[in-house]
Amino acid sequence: MATETISTPKQSSIPLMSSDKYRGAVVEDLQLPPAFALPSGEAISRAIELAYERDFSHIPVLDRRRKPLGYVDVANLKSKWEKREANPDDKVIKYTIKFRREPSQPYIVITPWTPLADLEQFLQDKLFALVTDWDRKFVLAVVTKQDLENFVTRRGF
Secondary structure, eight states, X not given: OOOOXXXXXXXXXSOOOSSOTTTTOBGGGGOOOOOOOEETTOBHHHHHHHHHHHTOSEEEEEOTTOOEEEEEEHHHHHHHHHTTSSOTTSBGGGGOEEOOOBXXXXXXXXXXXXXXXXXXXXXXXXXXXXXXXXXXXXXXXXXXXXXXXXXXXXXTO
16 A cells, blocks of 8 residues: 655744734734735736735736746736726736745745734735645735734724
8 A cells, every 4th residue: 555645735834933913813803894806817907906905916827827937016017007007908927026945935824824923924024925725835914014014903902
């Protein structure tokens, strides 16, 4: 009988903070709206329209297999459009800020069960985090520092 070793990505390699000001809360407790992501071939005019309908400042961009490629900075994209530096029919991939995929920058999985203390550490030098399932097959939400601040204010921590 053959055996198979399955390796799963580690949820986080970030050291836990000494005092958990979030009292054990996890990403799921933020009650984030469902993720909104764009296919790489979407026109920027549609991307801007959808972003403003949902009040999103950054939108993940996915490849054909729904793998995250990077993100679009909506304010920057709108500015280029208004300056006529971008054509409304251009594809979002042309303006996508791509994620680095290098051994020196390992992928850290953020799931609904990631402790908020770990998320806060992750967001210290990043604009946002993509919340995914364990297997990284689905982008479930996008979380920002502002989401953490709102949570603390609501909960009175």
